[in-house]
Amino acid sequence: MPAFTRREFVKNAALAAAATQLVSSLRAADAPAAPALTQPVTRKPLPAGLAELHWLEGKTPAALPGATWGAPWPRGKHAKGTDFTLRSTGASGKSLPLQSWSLAYWPDGSLKWTGHALPADAPVSDGYELSAGTPTAPAKPLTATDSSDGIEIDTGLIKARIAKSGRTLIPLITRDGKEILRNGRLVLLRQDSLQAVGEPQPFSGEISEVVLEQNGPVRAVVKISGKHAVAPHGSSASAAASSQSSVARAWLPFVVRLYFYAGGDAVRMIHTIIYDGDEKTDFIRGLGVNFEVPLRGELHDRHVRFSGEDSGLFGEAIRGITGLRRDPGAAIREAQFAGQATPPLAKWNEQVTRNLQYIPAYNDWSLFQSTADGFTIRKRTREGYTWLTSAQGRRAGGLGYVGTPDGGVAFGLRNFWESHPAQLDIRGATTDTANVTVWMWAPDAGAMDLRGYHDGLGQDTYEKQLRGGLEITYEDYEPGFDKPEGVARTSELFLWLLPATPTRARLAELAEAVRTPPQLIARPEYLHACGVFGGIWSPVDVSTPAKAELEKQLDWYFGYYVKQREQHRWYGFWNFGDVMHTYDSDRHEWRYDVGGFAWDNSELSTDLWLWLYFLRTGRADVFRFAEAMTRHTGEVDVHHLGRFAPLGSRHNVLHWGCSAKQLRISTAANRRYYYYLTGDERIGDLMREQLEAARTLVKIPPTRKLAATRESADRARPKIESTSLAGLGFGTDWGSMASAWLTEWERTGDERSRARLVASMATIAKQPRGFFTGSGAMNLDTGAFDISTSDRVSVSHLSAVFGLVEVCAELVQLIDDPAFKKAWLDYCELYSATPEEQQSRLGTRLRGTSLRQGHSRLTAYAARAKGDNALAARAWDEFFGGDDNRESRAARLETKRIDGPAVLNPVDEAPRVSTNGTAQWGLAAIQNLALVSDSLPPR
Structure with a gap:
């Protein structure tokens, strides 16, 4: 095959053709020429330099609070500083306002990813075309004025003031000169024991x-x-004096981002808290966002709304005038039900107007989502009097509203029921000012309990922890390591500043925007053609029965986990987004209470499986599932401050409970996909946290327990005394650091990150056994590894299954280092080679290799890079586990319905399916199809 540069290909061919050649860059420098293994799938060519976009959910959003997305570009196509223009597709082809910025660069300095924003008042189209050009100015340009005491935002529709000090984040938001919202702030209720007496602090x-x-x-x-x-x-914030013991310190750090769009009346809020308390004495009773809504007008013209399931809506007036013994008049009743201003009292039935004061007015309202399966709406006339149960339902939509025909606020919390317990409170609705709180943790649920789930069970030595806990429950316990020290939680909220009470239909549309915020996305063919994410994935291809079979199985696995999440209720404030690790077929239950078999915490790259599956399918349900997982695993499963920061915690009953604090969980590799597709700033923060993560390994060496056990001492990494050096494995550890450095270099052009990346690659290649040396002492400042003086071979079945394959594919694509490429290809080729070939090439047969099916994608990578058909065939043999194993594999995809007294609720189980196996099978199937699909054995 002739060698083409990326620039030459983009210049001389359409992007669709370029995509099929992308993986040719993987070819080893010293490999002989060979025919291509993968033939292009016939697809409609995409115009070079033009990104076609569509709404993720496949329909135009009825409510657009503004939209932000990321778009990729082929290497060399657009120079830094290029302006972009956006046009709607269709006959009109109207040019739309657009704001653009860079997200990442190719090594030649050209744009790799760009971020873009569409204003809230833009005409909505089914699709858009993004290309280089002069952007259209918004009809109402947004302005932000930054001064010493605050920031003033003017969207052209609303004006917001953001404070720079004090306790009030948003002092005021106006619309048309009227105060709509004021005194926006964060609130927290604390108590010093789980069953505290008295009001929380x-x-x-x-x-x-x-x-x-x-x-x-x-x-x-x-x-x-x-x-x-x-x-x-x-x-x-306090209804009564606190009887809790006084805690005068400031605690629970927060990071809040507020998003405003031109022509919009909405404010999007991304709210993050980081736990830094003592879980045995600092119990969170309530966590929320509080603000005031000025109310003008008569009580019968004031309205409360709460969204239910789907388009369902609860709506009532503060003082209802329907259902009375005396009828005020049809026009009056209809206006109140619609939320409109009622006619003047002179037009009412006089029997009603002279007795209005005897109709109860309800001051306080509350919606409480206690579980994933139930919410209650209540109201009362005022404090000291009983609550009336107004309505009940299953899964509330998370949107509330309070206001009048003269203005109001709609407020929403995304993933409301999924992240229970949540609560929406309105107080003071009969006064001049309603007080609203969106509770991310509902006070009515009681205190949040973050304590450990057992007392250590006598595991007071490393020997007991290794030979006891790990042996029986697979739990890596260590006293003091099961604390939620520095774990975080991010929530997404919306506020709409409205001129009047909206129609019920409009509020249902706003509720839908809270549930699934509008997201623009490029199609899989275009994403693939741009060469992003290493070229080790490809769009769905069902052109042969064998390929169609694998596509069907990929779909089955994803659908199975969607169903399991629902049937086993993998929901809750600290849990939503994660999945379970291993199933217990005796109990017909996932092992939620068994040590290391409970929450998955990204084990064996569940995140990567989901994101690569989305890239190739473009399915909205896959994106939303992966999005929730990225939010969770990046926040809850990682320590963001304290002793363990910024490492993540291995799988456990509690997300933070395992004493194995590891880079492989906190790795930026798991966050890159969502960041580049959306431009999300919080995810950007999380990836940047990882730049110096290896320094924590000096204080908490991953192999400290192995080194302390006599019989395992020979397997431990060398003890390192210097604080400028850390012992890193070349797989899970270095792969994670490389992901962080690569991402920072791509995002900012940071030369230090690039230098550390290049130095680490070069010194891995110089090791006596390359990647098979296993580990080394890395200089934390330069990234260079000490060169080992031993030619001993060391290999682990886990090294390549936590993002190493994915980051190396990108590094080989981006950095020209033939020695590193050869070292990586040697590892890919020899890991699953025959013992005889291993003996011949390495001087020894490898021990400790497993996960053969998952590692088949390494063989496929080497096959594609070398143009070796025999390796390609071997990859599929490793994947299928032998030619006679397809039927038994298909049997694993069958579910059995379990109901009746054997279970609490009916479940569909596939006992032979595990999350580790699913993730690795999925990644292997996706990458093998991308790299060696022509060698796939026929069905």
Whole structure:
């Protein structure tokens, strides 16, 4: 095959053709020429330099609070600083306002990923075309004025003031000169024991730093950081004096980002808290966002709304005038039900108007989602009087509203029921000002309990932990390591500042925007043609029965986990987004209570499987599932401050419970996909946290327990005394660091990150056995590894299954280092080679290799790079486990319905399916199809 540069291909061929040649860059420098193994799938050619976009859910959004997305470009296509223009597809082809910025660069400095924003008042189209050109200016450009005491945002429809100090984050938002929202702040309720007596202690968020990260003309982003401090006595956060023991310190750090779009009346909020308390004395009773809504007008013209399931809506007036003994008049009743201003009292039935004061008015309203399966709406006339149960349902939509014909606020919490317990409170609806709280943790649920789930069970030595706990429950326990120290939780909220009470249909549309915020995305063919994410995935191809069979199985596995999440209720504030690790067929239950078999915590790259599956399918349900997992695993499963920061925790009953604090869980490799597809700033923060993560390994060596056990001492990495050196494995550890450095270099052009990346690659290649040397001492400042003086071979079945394959595919594509490429290809080729070939090439037969099916994609990678048909055939043999294994594999995909007294609720189980196996099978299937599909044995 002739060698083409990426630039030459983009210049001389359409992007669809270029995509089929992308993996030719994987060819080893010294490999002989060979015919291509993969033939292109016939697809409609895509115009070079034009990104076609569509709405993720496949339909135009009825409510658009603004939209942000990421778009990739082929290497060399667009220079840094290129302007972009957006046009709607169809006959009109109208040019739309657009704001653009860079997300990542190719090594030649050209744009690799760009971020874009569409204003809230843009005409909505089924599709769009993004290309280089002069952007259209918004009809109402957004402006942001940054001064010493605050930031003023004007979207053209609303004006918001953001404070730079104090306890109030958003002092005021107006619309048409009217106050719509004021005194927006963060609230926290704390108690010092689980069953505390008396009122919880109130705290409120205190600002420490405010940064205007992006300043129009379409989109503005404001980042606010701080901690929660004791609320002043008499503040509205406390209904009564606290009887809890006083905690005067500021604690529970927060990071809040506020998003504004030109022409919009909505504010999007990304809210993150980081737990830094003592889980035995600092119990969170409530966590929320609080604000005030000025109310103008008569009580019968004030309205409350709560969304239910689908398009369902609860709606009532503060003082109802329907159902009375005396009829005020049809026009009056109809206006109130619709939320419109009722006719003047003179037009009412006089029998009603003279007795209005005897109709109860309801001051306080609450929607409480206690579980994933039930919510209750209540109201009361005022404090001290009983609550009435107004309605009940299963899964609330997370949207509320309070207001009048003269203005109001709709407020929403995304993943409301999925992240239970959640609560929406309205107080003071009969006064001049309603007080609203969106509770991410509902006070009515009781205190949050983050304590450990057992007392250690006598595991007070490394020997007992290794030979006891790990042996029987697969749990890696260590005293003091099961604390939620520095774990985080991110929530997404929306506020709409409205001129009047919307129609019920409009509120249902806003509720849908809360559930599934509008997201633009490029199609799989275009993403693949741009060469992003290493070229080791390809769009869905069912052109042969054998390929169609694998596509069907990929679909089955994803659908199975969607169903398992629902049937086993993998929901809750700290749990939503994760999946379980291993099934217990005796109990017909996932092993939620068995040590290391419970929550998966990204084990064996579940995140990567889901994201690569989305890239190739473009399915909205896959994106949303992967999105929830990225939010969870990046926040909850990682320590963001304290002793363990910024490492993640291995799988456990508690997400933070395992004493194995590891780079392979916190790795930026799991976050890159969502970041580049959406431009999400919080995910960007999480990846940047990892740049110096290896330094924590100096304090908490991953092999400390192995080194302390006599019989395992020979397997431990060398003890390193220097604080400038850390022992890293070349697989899970270095792969994670390489992902962080690569991402930072791509995002910013940071030369230090590139230098450390290049130095680490070069010194791995120089090791006596390359990747088979296994590990080394890395200089934390330069990234270079010490060169081992031993030619001993070391290999682990886990080295390549936590993102190493994916990051190496990108590094080989981006950095020209023939020695590193050869070292990586040697590893890919020899890991699953015959013992005889291993003996011939390495001087020894490998021990400890397993996960042969998952590693088949390494063989496929080497086959594609070398143009070796024999290796390609071997890859499929490893994948299928032998020619006679297809039928038994198909049997594993069958589910059995379990119901009746054997289970609490009916479940569909496939006992032979595990999350480890699913993730590795999925990645192997996806990557083998991309690399060696022509060698796939026929069905």
